[in-house]
Structures are given as C-alpha cells and as structure tokens.
Amino acid sequence: MVAWWNSLSPVAQAWIWGFGKATLILIWGLLNFAVAMMLERKLSAWIQNRVGPWRAGLHGWLQPIPDLLKLFLKEYIEPRNIDKPLFVIAPFIGFVMCLLIWLIIPIGPGAVAMNLDIGIIFIAAITGYDVIMIFMSGWGSNNKYSLLGAMRGAAQMISYEVTLVMSIIGVVMMAGSLRLSDIVDAQAARGPLGWYLLPQIIGFLIYLIASLAELNRAPFDLSEAESELVSGYHTEYSGFRWAVFALTEYIHLVGWSAIAATLFLGGWTGPTHADLAALVGNLVNGFGLFPNGAGTGLIDWANNAAVNMGWFAKWIWGFWWFAFKTYLFVFLAMWIRWTLPRVRIDQLMDLGWKFLLPVSLLNIFLTGILKFVATEYHGVPVNLGFTTLRLLGWWTN
C-alpha cells in the first residue's frame, strides 16, 4: 500500500488526498448538520416545555433523515421572472463556503486539512461569499420579501464582518500568528488557564455577538425575519434548494463555533486520561501532604502514559475536546436564540458600529499595551495590577 502510494506521482497524490479530504469534510459537515439541527429542535422544545420531534428513532433523534428525504423528494417551485442562474446557484455557493471553513480548522493534533498560514484571513475572506449568496438568492427570487431580506442581510453581514475580524485581531496579536494550529499550540503551551478566553475576554464577547450576527441567527436574524419578511431571502425556495440553505445555516453555525473554540478555548487541547490519572493520584496523595503508594503509583503510571501515549489516543482525546468545546458554543448560540427577541435593524446597526467596533478597537489597543508591558517588564514585579494581569494570563511564568 505504502509502496503503491509512493509510486504515484506527486500530482496524483495531491489529487487523491485532496478528494479524500474533501469527502471527509463533506461527511463531517452533513453529520454536524444532523446533530446541530436536532439539537436546535430539541433545545427549543425543552425551553418551550415541549418534547420536540418524537416519532422517528429513539425520542425522535433520527428526524433529520426523514426530513432530508422529504426535502429530496419535494418539487422545485420556481416563480415567474426569476433570474434563473442566480436563483439556482445561490444556495450552493453558501454551501460550499460553509464547508470551506472546515478546511483550516485543526480538529486534532496535526489533523487539519490545509494548514494555511493566513488562517483567519482566509475565513474572513470566504465569509464574504455569504453576503453574495444572500444577495444572489434575494435578487434572483423576484420577490419583495426576498429582496428586503437580502438587503438587510448584506448590510448586516458587511457591518459585522469588520467587527468580527477586529475582535479576532487581539488573539492573533497574542499568538503572533494567523495560522490556527499555531494559535492552538500557543494556547496549549500556556495551559488551560492561559487559554485566550480570559486574557481576551472583551474580544471573546464581541466575537460571540458578532458571529451571531454574521450567522444571521436570532436575535440578529433580520434577513429571514419570519414575522416581517415571510422567510427573508429564501422565501421562494423549496425542496432540496431550501434544504441546502438549512444545511448552510447549521454547518456555518458549527463552523463558527469551532473557530471560537479554536481561538478562545484552546481548540483540541485538553486534559487526557494521563492528566486525569495524575489529578486522581494527586488527590490520593493529598497534593503531597501524605504521599502514599497508591497515589504515587498512579502518578507514575500517568507520567508513563503521557510519555508513551500513541498518536491514536492523542487524536481521540483531541477530537473529543474539540467537539466538546465546539458544541458548547453551538449550545450557547441556540440558548441565546431561544431566549432573546429579534432586534430592529437600526438597533443592530447601532450595536455594530457604535458599540462593538469601538470596543473591539479598544481591545486591540489594550492588547497591544499589555503585550508591550508583559514583554518589556517581563519578570519585573508590577505592584498595581500585577496580580490581575497574572490571573488574566498575561505573565506566563
């Protein structure tokens, strides 16, 4: 197998490997869609004291399968005087772009499809295509509701893209790299308390708000406001074309959550079984107060396991922590969606331009100053604020 692989030309290797990765990403995206959609329906049901889908599978958890089957079989309805090429191609542009996010996200130690050195910029760039998707579908539908939704969506997403990138810049300044795997490594070196969540708490909160707006999710789902515009930019879509919009929405949600987990919660890093065993050993030892054989043995075993851990175990742990953190953010987004009412368009613009953007600029300013102080006065005890800065993870030693 290896010999056969090596016998191939580099071009053929690249093509085969690329197709393999693309297929994996597609499957991963669809899987995430199913899980996220079910989670959304179940969470909304629980919050509203309902039970949600109940008939398909155990407690209805297999509902996405019949849903997608139904949407496959449905008719494609096309209104008169639509701009057909735009109308047809718009959902698929969004679908491709939301899958492209997964190209650069490290989902385990070394498990990243394309380790681009411009990671964050790449994400910001392909996010721009979402605006194009929304506007294409809204314009192509020949419908006033669609067009209104598309206008709103375009205005909203362009505004919040600025804020989003500004909120990420703090993290990039701390890590010193745009590459996502570098950011994860920097956080892994700092340990769980040094994850960029605490040092970049302002950037984190802005990122959360701005990514909700970027995703067109409640409370910022103005472009598909059901109570005002029938369904916004995808009013006229039906069947599988509509399903692609739903796929885009949820894969995008999981994608942005994965970026948040990578940037602020340390990505795939997290305690493994060796760390847990060491913790238990330390507890048994009373953290060195009354060392005994069992605790010391456990710690020894843990150290051994940490050194000898195979790539597979590392990968499993990395993947688990990555998925856990990602779905933490997915849960948060859904929780917020079913809590808050929708904002008005002027409130949205006010929030974006008058509050989030200045605060994110302030965050960049603060980050720069603190980074300068932390490197310039490294090791020098600063009386005022030293403890705070230490706690926030600016002094790493």
Place this chain on the structure above:
Amino acid sequence: MGVTNFFGEAWRAGKSFAIGLNITFKEMVFRPAITIFYPDETDKVPAWFRGIPLQKTDLLTGEYKCTSCGMCVEACPVNVITLEWHQDPTTKKKVADRYAIDMSRCMLCNYCIEACPFDSLVMGYDYELCKVDPENLVYEFEDLLRMGLKYSSAEQAGPKGKKNATPPWVFHGLTGATEEDIQDKNGYLGRPPLGKGYVPELKDRFKKPAEEVAQTAPHEAKTPDAPVVTKSTPTQTAPVNTNPANVSAQAGPAAPSPAKAAEDKTANVAEQKPDQTVNTEKTSGEEAK
C-alpha cells in the same frame, strides 16, 4: 449616546441578557414538558368546551327533546342547521322530518344552545370529527341524537315552554352514559343524509320497555297523509323517533307481541336487523296495516 450612557447601557444589556438566559435555562432543565401525545393519549377537555352541537334525549321517557321550534335555525349565524318538519294531525305537534347540522361550516359559537327554549341542544365535547369525505360532515338527526345520548339526562324537563332548571352551559356529566354507549358500531355517524324513515339502533338500556310502548301507542298513531318521518321494525322501541315503533308494535302483522318482544329482546334484534336499513315508505305502510 454619551460616554456615560455607553457603559451604563452595556451593563444593563448584559444584566438583562443574563436574566433572560437564566430563565430559559430553568425552563429547559427543571420544567417538564406539557406535551400530550395526542393520538396515543387525549387530554380531558374543560367543561365549557364547545365541540359539536348535539341533540339531547330525555332518558326517562326516551323521547327526544327537540320540538322543531326553529329557534336554533334562527339563531345560527352561519345557517348550518337544516330543519324540516310537519305537523302531526293527531297530537298537533311538530314532528321533525329532518334536522341536520353541517359541521363543515359550523363555527361552534354556542348560539343554538343558548337559543334553545327546551334545553334540547348541548355542546358536546367530541372533537374528533374528521371525515375523509366532506359530504360526511353533515350530521343528521340520528347522529346528533346518538352522540347526544352521552349528554342526556333522565331528568324531567321543566314546565312546558320554560327552560330547564339545568342551565344549558352545563354541557356534560349529567348522565351516567359511557363511551361505550356512543360507539358507532353500525357506521351511522357522519354519513351522508339518509332517507326518511330511518331508525338508529339503540342500546337496551335506552329502549323503552314494551309495556310502556303498548300503553302510549294509540296516542302517537301515525296517519297516512303525514309524510313518513321514520320507519321502524317491531323490535325497535326507539325513543328517538316519534311514533312508528308503537305503530308497528300495535298493528304490524309480522311483528311479535309486545310481551314477547320484552321477553327475548336480543333475539328479536338479531332477527330483525336486516330490516333496519329498509326505509321505503312502502314497507312502513305495510307494517302499519
């Protein structure tokens, strides 16, 4: 937005945001679902529930309470009640030929019940009224009476022309009738209009005793010039129809004697079943002779 407002508003927004998240989290985790899995289990409807207007029967005499006065027809805002009647020459009473409610248009407003001076109508709590064919949504008198048995009481009505002591908005729970009593065994409910002279089969407990039938028979004799309202078989001592049961019990040549009918009622029911669906005037006339 001044600078002071800037942080104040941010603080208040964050605070209310946290409060909202707390509320939804509590709802999500601690409050159980209130869902009723409908086809599997059904909820009890409240006492004031308005399902379908039904006709009551006086369970004591076994006669329906409707006097064909037409007040409900007048009151109905959407004109879904059809009433056709004739006058019985003997008793000088109105006899309903057809009383039908088109449930496809009924808006369940309760006006007919409020208008009824004889406490004959009742709002049932039956709500599973779906039919495959919309034609079947026309509920005939028999259907309304049959479904209304559950809501009928054995109490005597008040003085003639006055409303019953029981207020009409007490809709159900007045009788011990059970779900079994209104089972639609013969497929009566909600079928297209049947011809005249049709008698629904009642359970034994709602049938009149044969002796009583014999006593009251001459009183309600049918005359040939009156339109045929219903048709009955000898065993059908049906309370829901005006008279024909008595006619046949009295004069029908093929009919067994009232005493015999009382003896083996069940046997007669089985014996006469095929006749029940025959509803021509001719048959009825023969029996009357």
